[in-house]
Amino acid sequence: MAFKDLIIEKIKKQFEKSIEEVKEFRGDLSITIAKDKIVELARFLRDDDELCFETCLDVTAIDWATRKNRFTVVYHVYSFKNNFTLRIKANIDGEPPQIETVSSIWPGANWYERETYDMYGIVFLNHPDLRRMYMPEGFEYYPLRKDFPLLGIPGSLPLPDKLE
Amino acid sequence: MGLEAKLNSDGFITTTIDAVIAWARKSSVWPMPMGISCCAIELIAAADPKYDLARFGSEVMRFTPRQCDLMIVAGTVTYKMAQVVRRIYDQMPEPKWVIAMGACTSTGGMYRSYNVVQGIDQFLPIDAYVAGCPPRPENLINAIMTIQQKISKTKARDFQDKPLLETIDK
Ligand code: SF4
Numbered sequence: 001m002a003f004k005d006l007i008i009e010k011i012k013k014q015f016e017k018s019i020e021e022v023k024e025f026r027g028d029l030s031i032t033i034a035k036d037k038i039v040e041l042a043r044f045l046r047d048d049d050e051l052c053f054e055t056c057l058d059v060t061a062i063d064w065a066t067r068k069n070r071f072t073v074v075y076h077v078y079s080f081k082n083n084f085t086l087r088i089k090a091n092i093d094g095e096p097p098q099i100e101t102v103s104s105i106w107p108g109a110n111w112y113e114r115e116t117y118d119m120y121g122i123v124f125l126n127h128p129d130l131r132r133m134y135m136p137e138g139f140e141y142y143p144l145r146k147d148f149p150l151l152g153i154p155g156s157l158p159l160p161d162k163l164e
Numbered sequence: 165m166g167l168e169a170k171l172n173s174d175g176f177i178t179t180t181i182d183a184v185i186a187w188a189r190k191s192s193v194w195p196m197p198m199g200i201s202c203c204a205i206e207l208i209a210a211a212d213p214k215y216d217l218a219r220f221g222s223e224v225m226r227f228t229p230r231q232c233d234l235m236i237v238a239g240t241v242t243y244k245m246a247q248v249v250r251r252i253y254d255q256m257p258e259p260k261w262v263i264a265m266g267a268c269t270s271t272g273g274m275y276r277s278y279n280v281v282q283g284i285d286q287f288l289p290i291d292a293y294v295a296g297c298p299p300r301p302e303n304l305i306n307a308i309m310t311i312q313q314k315i316s317k318t319k320a321r322d323f324q325d326k327p328l329l330e331t332i333d334k
Contacts, residue, residue: 134279136244143278152278157243160250160287 003082004029007051014044020091030087035073035099038090042105045077045086052081056106059113061120065146069093071122075102075109092122101127119144182319189233189259190315191221193308196232196256198249200239203266203298207238210301222308229255234311236304237288240268241281250287259323261314263307264290267297 001009008022011031018041021032033041045053057076064070069091078085092099101124103110111133113124118133121142132139141148141156199207211217211225226232229252241249253262264284267273270293272282284290291314292307 148278150277157279159243159246159281162287163289 003084007086010048010051015041028087030089032089035090035092039100039102039105041088042102046105051079053077053079053086056109059109059116061116061122063120063144063146071097071120073099073122096121096123098123098125100125103127185320186316186318190312193222193234193311194224194226194232195222196229196235197225198235198237198252200241200245203238206298206301207236207265207304210304215301215305217305220308220312230257232256233259234261234263236263236265237269237284238265240275241284242279243281246281246287253288261291261311262288263292263294263311265294265304266299273297
């Protein structure tokens with residue numbers, strides 16, 4: 001059995017009702033899961049003896065602007081044993097959009113989630129240190145949201161006083 | 165300067181204090197390499213033996229602002245970095261000059277974006293802008309020569325009694 005089919009079979013067995021979509025595009029496998037099952041799925045993927053997805057390569061998000069579930073959180077995880085990269089997605093909504101952190105499963109996800117919070121305003125619940133990363137403390141906006149203007153909001157970032 | 169010829173004939177010259185001080189100042193400009201991103205590579209190249217900034221007395225890059233009188237801002241200045249650039253500028257003793265090196269520093273360059281200051285003249289007084297992305301070392305040397313011309317026109321009196329750290333921690 002190809003490794004892809006093994007993943008799909010195992011996950012479908014374990015999370016039957018929570019899987020929203022399984023999709024393959026140009027050889028990349030994506031699995032969309034209900035947002036309240038994300039930690040469970042993460043633990044399963046990491047701890048399963050055959051799957052062994054031990055590394056979180058990236059966490060990011062997509063802002064769909066007008067869609068009902070406005071944000072999609074995207075995780076890329078990697079299995080050294082099988083040399084395989086898997087994409088996990090979760091659709092979320094609300095203001096602020098919230099999802100459970102996976103940094104308890106993959107400690108490496110800590111800063112990726114901070115970055116995603118900084119850029120999209122997605123709150124990762126139970127995250128150990130959810131602070132701004134690139135933008136200064138106290139900045140009120142989330143720059144990668146679709147409603148944020150490219151040139152920023154005048155006066156939102158302080159500059160030193162002008163010298164003559 | 166052809167001083168040797170004078171020595172042979174008269175053994176002395178006449179000039180003004182201002183001219184001598186300005187001449188000394190312009191021939192020993194010590195740059196502060198504020199290399200923030202890619203432009204800094206060309207700044208380094210300008211100091212190497214091929215382009216040889218030493219010909220203009222400016223090869224002594226000092227990594228502390230307290231020993232410098234020319235700040236070369238080479239790179240993309242973000243809003244976060246702007247505070248740092250200004251703090252370092254404030255620590256340089258008077259008299260001091262600033263070169264905005266590269267498109268980013270002068271105008272924001274290709275980063276027409278929320279996080280990049282669209283030209284550092286919004287918070288610093290600039291004496292020379294250098295065009296290019298990145299500018300060639302010759303171009304930077306040209307800016308330093310421009311500054312030298314500017315310095316040679318100064319009077320020693322212009323810089324008297326200015327407090328060293330005038331604006332810091334205001
Ligand atoms: S002007 Fe070009 S080379 Fe210089 S810092 Fe900007 S992007 Fe880099």
